[in-house]
Amino acid sequence: MGDWLYLVIAIAVLAVALVVGLVVGRARRTPSAPPAPAPGLRTPPPPPAPTAAPTAAPTTEAPAEIPVEAEAPAAPAEPPAPALERPDGTASRLVRLRQRLAGSQSGLGRGLLALLSRDRLDEDTWESIEDTLLTADVGVAPTQELVEKLRTRLRVEGGEDARAVLREELLTLVDAGMDRRLQVSGAEGRPGVVLVVGVNGSGKTTTVGKVSRILVAEDRTVVLGAADTFRAAAVEQLATWGERVGVDVVRGAEGTDPASVAFEAVKEGLDTGADTVIVDTAGRLQNKAGLMDELGKVKRVIEKQAPVTEVLLVLDATTGQNGLIQARVFSEVVDVTGIVLTKLDGSAKGGIVVQVQRELGVPVKLVGLGEGADDLAPFDPGAFVDALLG
Structure with a gap:
């Protein structure tokens, strides 16, 4: 009886051991399910397996440096130097002198010619001639001198062309013989x-x-x-x-x-x-x-x-x-030694040329004809008088 009891207990223990072994083995062969993701999050896919690259032999040399010239940015291109202006020559300036003066001063000349061309040159006419000259800033003394000469030649001598006489006397008044050259040269190698x-x-x-x-x-x-x-x-x-x-x-x-x-x-x-x-x-x-x-x-x-x-x-x-x-x-x-008259083109008072020369005893050498860079010209008495007469 006692032996049978021991036998039954041994068989039961062996059976339990076999069952436990089977359960553990099955658990090892079956993979466990991944845990559920938290709400609102996506689980990223696993990264692809890296491709095996051939391993380079280790080296102790430093990598080659890039030349400085290659790294430096290209220098910005310098802007081209502005082209120098080539001023107009004297000839073109004199042409412009005649044109500008003819436009601004001819009123004086036309007024004088209209008065001198009257059939009868009475005292009222000569007084009007004086007023015209004084208004043009010719000055008192030069005006009286000019009127006296015109009176003599046109009233006493008679028979002469009024325009030719006026031109000749105006040239004398402007003093066409004055030296109007600019003294811009030095001596002995000096400027x-x-x-x-x-x-x-x-x-x-x-x-x-x-x-x-x-x-x-x-x-x-x-x-x-x-x-x-x-x-x-x-x-x-x-x-x-x-x-x-x-x-x-x-x-x-x-x-x-x-x-x-x-x-x-x-x-x-x-x-x-x-x-x-x-x-x-x-x-x-x-x-x-x-x-x-x-x-x-x-x-x-x-x-x-x-x-x-x-x-x-x-x-x-x-x-x-x-x-x-x-x-x-x-x-x-x-x-x-010389006078420069600016803004002469915008004034009908060209007689200032006569008056300032008489006042100082020096010539007008240059005249300004406008705002342009080349609107300054040597004073030419003939061109000036012709412009006055139109």
Whole structure:
């Protein structure tokens, strides 16, 4: 009995062991299901298996460097230098002189010819002729002189063409025999030095630029001196004129002593072998003593290196008697050798040419005909008189 009991217990234990072994083995062969993803999330697909690449043999050498030239960005292309302007020559300027003057001054000539062509030249007619000349700024003394000559030739001599007589007498009045050449050449290898004076607003700085264009058109080398240092705008304006025709401009800081700038300009002209140096000056007219001191100093400093060959006084032709007052002041301060009349094309008062020449005893050498860069021409008495007569 006892043996059978032990046998039954042993068989039961063996059966339980077999069942447990079968369950564990099956669990190992069956893969477990993946856990459910959390709500709102997507499980990304597994990445593809990497493709086996041939393994390179390890090396201890540093990788080759890229040349610096290859890495540097290409330099930006420099903008082309602006083409220098080629100013008009003297011939074309004289043609323009005749055209402009004929348009603005012919009223004076037509008025005189209409009066002189009357059948009877009585006192009222001669008085009208005087009024016409005075209105054109010819001046009292030149007007009386012209009227007396016309009276003699047309009333006493008679039989002459009024237009031919008037032309001849006007040429005498303008003094066609005056030397109107610009003195822009120096001696002994030194440049000619042109000092340009005049009140601010008369067109002085613009005239300096235009004169430089005339000289460049004649194949002369030029240096400009921006000695109007009290006006920054004048210095910048002159620099612009220089850039347009390839002319060097010597300048200083605002407020620099004008004489020092003039000195450096002449020095550069000497060093570079320039033909001409043109010096722009300040045009302040607060008092004559101050103006005299400043311009006198500029001229003295310049002449330590080279003599001043020309002093040009710039006058606005439209200012009439005010222009004459300015002319007197400057002629007392510096030795004016020539006159530049600006804005002559816009004024019917061409008689200022006669009056200012009589006042100063120096010739009008240049006339301004407009705002264009080449609208400055040598004064030609014949062209001027012909333009007056239309």
